Amino acid sequence: MNRENFLILLFHVLLLGWLFEVLGTPRVPVLSFHRILKDADSYGYLNLSQNDFINILNNLRDAGCTPYSPDKPWNPFKCQILLSFDDSTEDHFNWVIPYLRDKNWPSLFFVMGTSLKDMQPVSGLDYHWFASHAYLDRSLLHEIYTDVSVLMKELDQTDEEMKRLGMKTLPWFALPRGEYNDQTVKILSSRFEKIFSVDPDYMNPEEPGLQGRFMLSRTNSYEKMLDWILKSMPQYRVDVLLPVFFLLLVDLVLLCRFARYCMNL
Structure with a gap:
């Protein structure tokens, strides 16, 4: 030669x-939703109407996308999407969770301990996954968390509430308000396998640490979301x-x- x-x-x-x-x-696309309301016109830009959400789910199916399951192997040639919902608001339990079950789309719900403490066990929760979103809707950069034991106590409280309700949990965490620094990630990494921001990046199911998500809002078009999803697939x-x-x-x-x-x- x-x-x-x-x-x-x-x-x-x-x-x-x-x-x-x-x-x-x-590279798994994770979509981040907040409240899904019957009529979202008079609420914040992060909230979507039920009709908007139904259209998004239908469009994802029409594009050939299927649900990603954390307990199953990743397929690089399939459009697999993980839907995530933050804050465990009332609309999630009253409408989103049963609707997604009817549509055969298991999803992930990041819950806050305070919103669960007065809740009674309900049926259908075992179809979806649940993970921690702290105890309060408060940035982890708040000065109160300079004492790490305060944060750990709140995380324990949220874990206890999820266990009480019989939720199927994952050792994952979504950063409240998407705010973090290197120290925050280091502390959380000692407790959680994955830490989710709202930075526009993908999730690597095989690697621990900081992961990205695409945050849905009324200012983010469906076309922009679909383009971001397709860029996760090898053929695009x-x-x-x-x-x-x-x-x-x-x-x-x-x-x-x-x-x-x-x-x-």
Whole structure:
């Protein structure tokens, strides 16, 4: 093998390695919802109407998306979505949870301990997953949490409420108001496998630590959301398509060389 052929082969192997590494990095889109109300026009921009939510779910199904289940393997070639809901508001239990069960779409609910303390056990909770969203709707950057024991006590209280209600839980945490710093993440990482912000990034189901989400609001269009979702899939990703293109190009060069070699025999 001459030097030129060796370099072509080496380039081919490196591209294959790059491609396998990219394909092997899970990227699960996690959508973040807040309140889902019958009529959301007079409320904050983070709240959606029931009709808006129904349209989003229908559009996701029409686009070929399916629910992602934390207890099942990730499939890189399927459009798998995890829906998450913050704050455990009354509308989640009264409408969202039963609606998603009827539509066969298991989802994740980040709950606050204060909103659960007066709640009685209800049926249907075992279909979805639940995880902690702290005890109060208060930023973890608040000065009260300079005493870490205060935070740990509140987290214990939320865990106790979820256990009392028989919720199917995950060792995950959603940052209240999406606010954090390096110290916050370090403290939470000692207790939780995954910590969710509202930074527009994806979840890696195989890696612990800080994860991103796409926050739904009335200012975020469906087109923007779908574009973000599709970019998580290999067939729509530039970092996948580029090495595939170069691999095909290298293979074409090698095929031409082989054909020319055969003609000269």
